[in-house]
Amino acid sequence: MKGKRVIAGILLVGILALTLTGCKNTDSSKKETEKPVITLGSDNYPPYNYLNEDGVPTGIDVELATEAFKRMGYQVNVVQIDWEDKKELVEKGDIDCIMGCFSMEGRLDDYRWAGPYIASRQVVAVNESSDIYKLSDLEGKNLAVQSTTKPEGIFLNHTDERIPKLGNLISLGHRELIYTFLGKGYVDAVAAHEESIVQYMKDYDASFRILDEPLMITGIGVAFAKNDDRGICEQMEQTLEEMRQDGTTLKIVGKYLDDPEKYLEVDALGY
Structure with a gap:
């Protein structure tokens, strides 16, 4: 009988410990x-x-x-x-x-x-075989941006004398589409945050060339x-x-x- 009491006591302690631990975790999750x-x-x-x-x-x-x-x-x-x-x-x-x-x-x-x-560079990217190497080379070219983004505003407003007049500015609703347009040759260049362009090239094994001269550095x-x-x-x-x-x-x-x-x-x- 004494042995049974010891075993029962151990079981009771274990159950109480589990119950208290469970309550603690529940309270923590509830607070969250x-x-x-x-x-x-x-x-x-x-x-x-x-x-x-x-x-x-x-x-x-x-x-x-x-x-x-x-x-x-x-x-x-x-x-x-x-x-x-x-x-x-x-x-x-x-x-x-x-x-x-x-x-x-x-x-x-x-x-x-x-x-x-965070500080971020807004930049222009082209296909590696492109003859565009600086912003002035964009004169008369077709460029794609994501609509309502900062690059769209830069090319629409022409407040920066470094920015030439494009042939066409193509504004697209989704980020991925601008890179699709560039890869297929529908446009000559794209403009976006540098980090986004680099990430796209990593994700899709694409090879674009980013111009050294940024459109702007923004916060x-x-x-x-x-x-x-x-x-x-x-x-x-x-x-x-x-x-x-x-x-x-x-x-x-x-x-x-x-x-x-x-x-x-x-x-x-x-x-």
Whole structure:
């Protein structure tokens, strides 16, 4: 009988331990799901935001946003949006913010901004056999951009004397299409963030040549509606800066881009 009592006691202790552990994990999970949700809008733009093999959003911006909002006491819901509708969506409150390699240049008065947290080069790419080597060589040529992006604005507005008059500017709704048009020879060149072009070449084993002369160097930020007075934008600004200072941003960017230090040189951008 004494032996049975010992065994029963051990079983009872084990059951209690499992029960207490289970309660602890449940409480922790409950606390996590009880955090308020920030809905972040972006489109498919590797390496900043894209779906992995399991269909889960990932990338530089997804990881930065997840960490930043976690520190702020929020959980993040990343949703794919039509990039052309981004301003309307954030102003209507369908999303809380826009974060998808979003250039601040020329848009400072359109949104409330947190950033810049990354510096990015807007560049032109051509096929390797192309006779285009500098921006002036684009005179009379056909160039493709993703619609509503910064390169589209640069070529439409002609405020930079370095930018020649094109033959045609082709604006396409999705990032991948501009590279398809270039690869098939439908256009002579494309313009986009350098990181996006490099990522496309890696993903699809494509060979494009990026011009040495950039269209511009711009700051990447998180955009909130202009009338958003909740204080989240300001808190996000502070948190992103803390992450840059403590090395978190460098570590995340380094997972996706070579020479990550150069992308964090944002102080000289003058925003």
